[in-house]
Amino acid sequence: MSEIKKIKNLKEFSTSADRFEGANLLCPGCAHSIIVREVLNATNDDLILAASTGCLEVCTAVYPYTSWDASWIHVGFENGSSAVAGAEAMYKALKTKGRLKQPDRTPKFVAFGGDGATYDIGFQWISGCFERGHNIMYVCLDNEVYANTGGQRSSSTPIGASATTTPAGSVSYGEKKNKKDMLAIMAAHGAPYVAQVAPNKWKDMVAKIQKGFAAEGPVYINAMSACTTEWKFAPEDTISISDLATDSLVFPLYEIIDGTQLNITYRPKNIIPVRDYLGAQGRFKHLFTKQYEYLIDEWQARVDAKWEYLQRREEASV
Amino acid sequence: MEKKGWDGFEIGAMLRSFEGAVSGIATILPEDRPYSASSSFTASVADWRIQKPLFNKDYCIDCQFCWVYCPDLSIISRDKKMVGIDFDHCKGCGICVQVCPTNPKSLLMFPEQIEEEVALAEWPTKNTSKATTEAKEE
Known part of the structure; x- marks a missing residue:
């Protein structure tokens, strides 16, 4: 069995040899590759990777180049999860038959998908993988919009966000439906480990990824990925926007073990108002007009209610 | 670089085999890696x-x-x-x-x-x- 890679601090982490390459075509300041690097560097084991269609896939496999130094496959928009689950099933079968040349090696199976591929298009496939109990990790790069195709809303887009298919204007304030609670849905599948992570909290993230790799069964990771193009902020602000998101509790960091035990893994010292988070992004610009200002208070109330709910669940461990 | 068909990539440009030392690539730093021309590292x-x-x-x-x-x-x-x-x-x-x-x-x-x-x-x-x-x- 392979050991869990020891990462005590950032200096130690920085000795990792990345298995992801630069000169991919992601936008400058894209959080996707920060997340991918943190996930891949969390282990020294072999990696079998898949990506669903999305920014990450189209930008890292541009003919004739690949940006991956690991086995990587792309099939379709919906089936990153089932592609990697197929590889995992083959690995298991070969292991059972004793046909692996080095049976002591423990490759990690990871699928990446955007929120479009996860919340909408690939939902059935992911659900199937989790029901069958493959030993895989699914990482959703949640940027709350179909960024690759020009910013259409997905079922992860939060209320009030202006997207190209839900534009804000004099008649509409943008997206009207609340975001799907994907973590609760995946936890309800009975998955051994489900967690929400953010790239700016690298230590929390690496710890969760390693827990996920150690868990037996399907693991779902929801990674907040601030999108400089569609959230409309300057590329250098990716980490500060992520800080605003985690500190305002819009993206609370927590994990759910075996579908029941919920642990909050990050409690901000100073909780900042949601208004600050919304105000930093162009997609919420219209909320700061007289017409739509009431939505900010509704936002705050929703975030507070969710935080209260999470704390109660943690306390009750149900 | 020369553009190749789907079956023209060198073995190892995209896929790494299960053979060889455990966690080979994960401990080799970029300057020591045998990058193929198909890696975006070369771009x-x-x-x-x-x-x-x-x-x-x-x-x-x-x-x-x-x-x-x-x-x-x-x-x-x-x-x-x-x-x-x-x-x-x-x-x-x-x-x-x-x-x-x-x-x-x-x-x-x-x-x-x-x-x-x-x-x-x-x-x-x-x-x-x-x-x-x-x-x-x-």
Whole structure:
């Protein structure tokens, strides 16, 4: 069995040899590759990777180049999860038959998908993988919009966000439906480990990824990925926007073990108002007009209610 | 580079086999890797930049925030020390400058065409620097 890679601090982490390459075509300041690097560097084991269609896939496999130094496959928009689950099933079968040349090696199976591929298009496939109990990790790069195709809303887009298919204007304030609670849905599948992570909290993230790799069964990771193009902020602000998101509790960091035990893994010292988070992004610009200002208070109330709910669940461990 | 068909890629350009030493590639640093021409490591996005980050060793505390938050793997760290910037892969997003906790910052954005010596000569000192970002907790 392979050991869990020891990462005590950032200096130690920085000795990792990345298995992801630069000169991919992601936008400058894209959080996707920060997340991918943190996930891949969390282990020294072999990696079998898949990506669903999305920014990450189209930008890292541009003919004739690949940006991956690991086995990587792309099939379709919906089936990153089932592609990697197929590889995992083959690995298991070969292991059972004793046909692996080095049976002591423990490759990690990871699928990446955007929120479009996860919340909408690939939902059935992911659900199937989790029901069958493959030993895989699914990482959703949640940027709350179909960024690759020009910013259409997905079922992860939060209320009030202006997207190209839900534009804000004099008649509409943008997206009207609340975001799907994907973590609760995946936890309800009975998955051994489900967690929400953010790239700016690298230590929390690496710890969760390693827990996920150690868990037996399907693991779902929801990674907040601030999108400089569609959230409309300057590329250098990716980490500060992520800080605003985690500190305002819009993206609370927590994990759910075996579908029941919920642990909050990050409690901000100073909780900042949601208004600050919304105000930093162009997609919420219209909320700061007289017409739509009431939505900010509704936002705050929703975030507070969710935080209260999470704390109660943690306390009750149900 | 020569463009190839779907079946023309060299073995190992895309897929790594299960044979060989355990965790082979994960411990080999980029300079020692046998990159094929199909790896985007051999490509460059330097022409995307309008500004470039420059690194001043004098103020660096080797906190590695720039390394972990660089989206383009352009911060070169060896033996827990920040060594320099990979200008073939840097897109000039400026995240490294934003997350740099020192005062004055040890990474700053400069116009693409500026000479490194000129930039280092006009580096702000502690008093004149606007950079007062608090050191982020680990």
